[in-house]
Amino acid sequence: EKGGYPHFMLKEIFEQSRSIMDSMRGRLVAENTQLTMSSIREYATRFKNADRIIIVACGTSWHAGLVAEYMIEEFARIPVEVEYASEFRYRNPVIREGDIVVAISQSGETADTLAALELAKSKGAMIFGVCNVVGSSIARATDAGAYTHAGPEIGVASTKAFTAQVTVLSLIAMMIAEMRGTMELTALRSLMLEMEKIPAKVEQALQLDKEIQAISEIFKDATNFIYLGRGFNFPVALEGALKLKEISYIHAEGYPAAEMKHGPIALIDENMPVVVIATKDSSYEKIVSNVQEVRARKGRVIAVVTEGDTVIPQMAEFVIEVPNTHEALMPLISVIPLQLLSYHIAVLRGCNVDQPRNLAKSVTVE
Numbered sequence: 001e002k003g004g005y006p007h008f009m010l011k012e013i014f015e016q017s018r019s020i021m022d023s024m025r026g027r028l029v030a031e032n033t034q035l036t037m038s039s040i041r042e043y044a045t046r047f048k049n050a051d052r053i054i055i056v057a058c059g060t061s062w063h064a065g066l067v068a069e070y071m072i073e074e075f076a077r078i079p080v081e082v083e084y085a086s087e088f089r090y091r092n093p094v095i096r097e098g099d100i101v102v103a104i105s106q107s108g109e110t111a112d113t114l115a116a117l118e119l120a121k122s123k124g125a126m127i128f129g130v131c132n133v134v135g136s137s138i139a140r141a142t143d144a145g146a147y148t149h150a151g152p153e154i155g156v157a158s159t160k161a162f163t164a165q166v167t168v169l170s171l172i173a174m175m176i177a178e179m180r181g182t183m184e185l186t187a188l189r190s191l192m193l194e195m196e197k198i199p200a201k202v203e204q205a206l207q208l209d210k211e212i213q214a215i216s217e218i219f220k221d222a223t224n225f226i227y228l229g230r231g232f233n234f235p236v237a238l239e240g241a242l243k244l245k246e247i248s249y250i251h252a253e254g255y256p257a258a259e260m261k262h263g264p265i266a267l268i269d270e271n272m273p274v275v276v277i278a279t280k281d282s283s284y285e286k287i288v289s290n291v292q293e294v295r296a297r298k299g300r301v302i303a304v305v306t307e308g309d310t311v312i313p314q315m316a317e318f319v320i321e322v323p324n325t326h327e328a329l330m331p332l333i334s335v336i337p338l339q340l341l342s343y344h345i346a347v348l349r350g351c352n353v354d355q356p357r358n359l360a361k362s363v364t365v366e
């Protein structure tokens, strides 16, 4: 049932070009600039006039929510807040009727996310779900929703569910942008065309497996890791660090690259591996300086860069080249090498990759 792979996690990582395609199926025809999500159409007036979108989620799903925040604000110009479900539900949040609350959950059974949406519901907000498991508790408790269609995820560490969530959320962001007229049609169309190319580019990123395995050999005994990213890649830094912590038990911190100088830079010395997601986007020049700051303190830089980059490869000790895409869609590609890195490091350390200690696939306790 692992399809020839040694672990479910690796199988699920390698399924991603397919699962992203499944998440888009029937929803996107870029050629005609056509987006079809019946649940969004049904609530078109609510989405068009939403005062605010509040995203509630936990863990990896919360990271997908952060990517969605950047996308929805950029494309659809609606203010977005991303909340840890557990904090949201216990802090008497301000929820108004014009708010839409989006609950993101792979399992659809996470207790805190379910309770957060019940709270928002009781205050009159419309609840939209982005779940993977069909018929799950969260899916049933929402007013409307869009399934991610990633297929069953068995490995405790979430991989293909994350990319499916980001895929669906990007389609939602595009669709709201279209309805609100906040994006030029040509820009929207080119974004949609890029979206259609993502599965092939993910497939290309997966070819980095051997290269990443070799890097993993070098860093398998590290006791700490720092992950840095900016803009759309900031949530990817958080996700990369979470994956490593979960399955290899190495302490890792994900940070917005510019925030590093406000504290974590003190951690950097010649023993500190620093994974920098530095693809060519609007923050590129800035992240080049962040890499310099790390190098100046002798940190060991492992950089994820856009193929053809000539600047960062001169500064980083290890370089992982990924195909280029629209910056908003880059998380779908840049997360792949980080998933593989955590996987290989965990395997090399002899960890139980599919069932890491202290973790369960769905957290049904609060």
Ligand code: F6R
Residues within 6 Å of the ligand: 058, 059, 060, 061, 062, 104, 105, 106, 107, 108, 109, 110, 113, 156, 157, 158, 159, 242, 243, 246, 361, 362, 363
């Ligand atoms: C990370 C992981 C957890 C879950 C979190 C939310 O790899 O598996 O952080 O993402 O428990 O779970 P769902 O999405 O099922 O609500």
